[in-house]
Amino acid sequence: MPELPEVEIVARSLDAQVRGRVISAIEKLDWERMVETPDLSTLYDLLPGRQIQSAGRRAKWALITLDAGWTLAIHLRMSGNLVVQAADVEPDVYTHLVLALDDGRRIFFHDQRKFGRVRLLDPAGLQALDQSLGPEPLGSAFTPEVLSLRLAGRRTKIKPLLLDQAVIAGLGNIYANEALWIAGIHPLRPAASLSNHDSERLHAAIRATLTQAIIHEGSTLRNYRNGYGQRGSHQEHFFVYDRAGRACTRCGTLIERIVTAQRSTFFCPACQPETSGEQTEPVEDEHAASSEQLQARTRGS
DNA sequence: CATTACCTGCAA
DNA sequence: TTGCAGGTAATG
Numbered sequence: 086m087p088e089l090p091e092v093e094i095v096a097r098s099l100d101a102q103v104r105g106r107v108i109s110a111i112e113k114l115d116w117e118r119m120v121e122t123p124d125l126s127t128l129y130d131l132l133p134g135r136q137i138q139s140a141g142r143r144a145k146w147a148l149i150t151l152d153a154g155w156t157l158a159i160h161l162r163m164s165g166n167l168v169v170q171a172a173d174v175e176p177d178v179y180t181h182l183v184l185a186l187d188d189g190r191r192i193f194f195h196d197q198r199k200f201g202r203v204r205l206l207d208p209a210g211l212q213a214l215d216q217s218l219g220p221e222p223l224g225s226a227f228t229p230e231v232l233s234l235r236l237a238g239r240r241t242k243i244k245p246l247l248l249d250q251a252v253i254a255g256l257g258n259i260y261a262n263e264a265l266w267i268a269g270i271h272p273l274r275p276a277a278s279l280s281n282h283d284s285e286r287l288h289a290a291i292r293a294t295l296t297q298a299i300i301h302e303g304s305t306l307r308n309y310r311n312g313y314g315q316r317g318s319h320q321e322h323f324f325v326y327d328r329a330g331r332a333c334t335r336c337g338t339l340i341e342r343i344v345t346a347q348r349s350t351f352f353c354p355a356c357q358p359e360t361s362g363e364q365t366e367p368v369e370d371e372h373a374a375s376s377e378q379l380q381a382r383t384r385g386s
Numbered sequence: 387c388a389t390t391a392c393c394t395g396c397a398a
Numbered sequence: 399t400t401g402c403a404g405g406t407a408a409t410g
Contacts, residue, residue, distance in 0.1 A: 087404060118392090145405080162405050164394080179394090198393045200405065241387085250406085257404055306404060307396090326404095347388075349402085 087161045089222070089255030090298035091309050091317065092142050095167055098312030099147070099192075100140035102169045106186040107136045108151075113176055113183035119196070122204045131155065131205060132184075144218045144254035148211075156211045162200035164308040168193050197308055218254040222291050227253075232291075233284040236276040243279065244272035245346035247291075256291065259304055259326045262351050263294040266325040271357040272343075272350045280361060297322065325351040 087095065110133050114120070120128055135151040142148060147167060149157040159167065172189035182194035182203065194201065206214065219235070220227045235252050236243070246252055247261040256264070265272050267290035270283055279287065303309060303317030306327075310316060324334055329342035329351060338355040 091404075160405080162392095163403070164405095196393095197395070198403090200392065202406095245387095248405090259404065304404075309404070347390095348405095 087145060087165070087303070087309055088257030088260050088298075089142075089145060090260070090295055090319065091303035091311075092145050092147055092161065092255075093299055094303045094311045094317065095161070096140045096142040096147050099149070099167060099169065102312055103137050103149075103186060103190075103192065104139055105137065106188060106190075107134065108132055108184050109134075109187050110185040111183070112185045112191065113180065116181035116196075116199050119181060119194075119199070119201055120203050122206070122210070128205055132157070143215060143221070144250055145257070146214065154208050156206045158204040158206055158211070158214060159194065160202045161196070162198070162202065164198040165194065165196040165201035166308060166310045167312060168195065168310055168314045169312055170314075195308075195310075218250055219252045220254060222253050222255055223295055227288070227292075229281075229285040229288040232288045233279075233281060236279055236284065239276040241276055242273050242345060243270060243276045243287075244350055245348070246276045248346070248348070253291070255295070258348050259323070260291070260294050260298065262326045263324055264290040266290075266351075266353060266357060267293055269356050269358075271359045272352050273345060273359065274361065278361060283361060325353065327351065 111129055117125060135153070135155060138150045138152060140147065140149050145160060147159045147161070149159070151157060161167070170191050170193050176183050176193055179197045180193045180195045181199065184192040186192065204210070220231060236246065239246055244261055244265060247256050247264065248258065264287065268283070268286040270279065270287060298304060298319040301317055301319035301322060302311060302315070304319040305316035306320055325340050328340045331340055332338070333340055333353040333356060336353065336355050338353050340351055341354055343350050
């Protein structure tokens with residue numbers, strides 16, 4: 086479930102709640118495959134007694150910075166969530182990791198599908214993780230030129246390429262679809278076919294959709310919750326994701342669903358032309374299309 | 387590039 | 399019963 090905005094909100098809400106606390110014990114760990122490194126006995130040896138200095142994020146990894154140079158890196162994958170619970174709350178069968186804190190509260194790693202992963206990393210391990218990932222799309226190092234360079238020479242389709250964490254860190258299926266709609270770019274276009282103007286629009290669109298999603302505390306389709314157990318609301322603001330057969334909020338054309346790289350892909354066939362340079366330029370202001378009022382408006386046909 | 391695997395629950 | 403789900407890694 087969680088993409089960059091959801092993990093960002095989780096990290097912020099964890100940081101606000103557990104900064105400075107000490108992990109007193111691993112109280113439950115009933116799905117051992119979630120721990121990728123180190124081996125279990127080392128984890129049980131190293132984690133208790135560690136103080137949490139902060140919680141942050143890199144790509145879709147939640148990073149809990151501990152003392153002595155350790156970092157607990159948690160990936161929520163499809164259905165995971167991290168919630169701080171009061172001392173009297175008991176974990177359910179889907180809560181596969183429970184970390185007890187020195188004030189009696191506990192961090193629950195809840196994960197219905199068991200795809201989530203945990204790593205306890207030393208500084209070298211953290212650096213290796215960092216270097217395996219592309220630039221942060223909301224960071225100052227991510228410029229239209231950087232995006233353009235990363236797409237140059239890639240004959241693969243733009244939409245699956247946006248899901249490649251080594252190309253850009255943090256985009257997932259929802260926000261890749263949303264960004265391409267905002268930018269007016271067809272998801273199947275070869276990445277290298279994007280003009281500099283396309284790259285500029287896509288760069289702005291990626292930032293816009295992620296920023297808006299963070300403002301709305303992420304998207305909750307099913308399992309996502311922030312560190313307080315609360316849902317996000319950005320699913321109420323989708324332009325194309327999961328909107329097949331409904332009217333494009335910009336032009337009224339029906340949104341289509343196709344599958345590429347085994348992922349559902351949603352787009353407006355009018356606003357996102359298959360070939361570049363034709364048809365109407367989509368509006369660039371993301372607020373212009375944010376209202377349902379535009380649904381009645383039609384164009385062409 | 388496509389397919390399969392990893393898991394479980396839910397809606398069509 | 400079948401297909402689908404916010405992700406990623408492994409395999410032809």
